[in-house]
Amino acid sequence: MREWTAEDWQARCRGFGRRAKGPRKNERHYPSEVQDFIDFGGMRQIEYLAAADAADQAKRFEREIWLPRLEEWLTKWETEHPKGDIIGDLYGERLGEEIKRLRRTLGIHKNSEEQRAAGRERVRKSRERQRAEWNYPGSIHYRSPD
Numbered sequence: 001m002r003e004w005t006a007e008d009w010q011a012r013c014r015g016f017g018r019r020a021k022g023p024r025k026n027e028r029h030y031p032s033e034v035q036d037f038i039d040f041g042g043m044r045q046i047e048y049l050a051a052a053d054a055a056d057q058a059k060r061f062e063r064e065i066w067l068p069r070l071e072e073w074l075t076k077w078e079t080e081h082p083k084g085d086i087i088g089d090l091y092g093e094r095l096g097e098e099i100k101r102l103r104r105t106l107g108i109h110k111n112s113e114e115q116r117a118a119g120r121e122r123v124r125k126s127r128e129r130q131r132a133e134w135n136y137p138g139s140i141h142y143r144s145p146d
Contacts (some may be wrong), residue, residue: 026086063106070095070102
């Protein structure tokens with residue numbers, strides 16, 4: 001029986017795609033000898049890795065196809081359903097979440113001006129909340145509207 005070293009275990013984990021950065025994100029280290037081939041997991045492991053690569057490519061392809069369609073649906077949905085419609089808001093919000101997830105997984109980011117505008121909006125909302133929390137009846141900081 002062969003004695004396992006730390007390098008052997010690291011190579012085995014690499015073959016299975018187990019690393020700190022997540023599964024299947026590292027380069028492949030295919031075995032070059034019979035013993036390494038068996039320790040690696042044999043043909044089943046090689047088939048698994050090939051299928052995982054194909055699945056990743058298929059997912060990216062589908063995401064690229066669906067993203068423009070979902071964006072088009074969202075703009076159409078927002079024009080047909082006014083704000084305040086509970087069901088309309090729910091579906092619009094869910095569609096927006098899907099678009100956001102697809103953009104993130106495809107690596108599509110907002111331009112810098114859009115990011116700044118979103119940041120300014122978050123700061124404005126936060127300051128509104130802070131003012132509302134400080135200015136309520138019973139607070140020592142309360143200022144009456146008159």
